[in-house]
């Protein structure tokens with residue numbers, strides 16, 4: 567599979583064409599951004615860790631019958647994925663109150679939600695990804711009702727798979743964001759699943775093991791990502807060595 571011309575880049579990834587029009591190559595960068603790009607930094611090895619973690623999650627989900635864009639890992643920073651027509655609706659799944667939900671509704675962080683909450687945001691950085699509901703989605707023709715039904719069912723299923731999987735590895739899945747796209751008539755899970763897009767808390771200490779460490783200038787961001795990978799890959803010593 568040959569890496570073709572540059573297609574586009576977002577805050578954390580670059581996308582390239584391949585010689586197969588149905589596939590694109592994703593390259594995970596070390597760039598970290600928060601607050602709509604206002605806070606920026608480079609975190610050495612983040613791209614390598616997120617490539618590994620995303621591949622691991624996508625494989626786990628595929629093994630459980632979820633359609634994802636993941637095809638194969640091609641290098642330490644690159645994965646081959648299905649080319650998707652991205653649906654510009656971010657699907658957020660929440661198990662425990664944190665982040666914008668806590669702020670918006672005045673619910674203290676760590677409050678367990680009695681029922682899993684799904685939220686939708688318009689994928690638009692300039693508008694700061696505003697929260698939208700089904701009425702907006704259909705009025706703006708962002709997705710059709712049957713596509714939304716599929717995305718919602720899949721998002722809840724992903725949560726049902728990931729929560730116990732992570733719990734066994736001493737990690738609480740607080741919340742996460744998913745993106746979907748269309749590929750040959752199917753709704754497929756795309757983007758990435760990583761500590762950049764999920765909140766992971768250590769089950770014993772409650773310590774944050776995700777991008778909130780970067781958002782809040784807590785330090786130890788990459789060490790936390792590396793620890794997530796170590797727990798998920800099992801065994802000792804992931805191949806990605808610490809450089810600090």
Ligand code: UDP
Nearest residue numbers: 658664665666667741742743762763764765
């Ligand atoms: N999230 C994301 N990209 C976004 C917005 C949110 O990956 O553009 C993830 C975020 O990391 C968290 C979950 O979605 O795991 C819920 O985020 P929240 O709405 O609380 O927003 P935040 O506090 O991150 O601004």
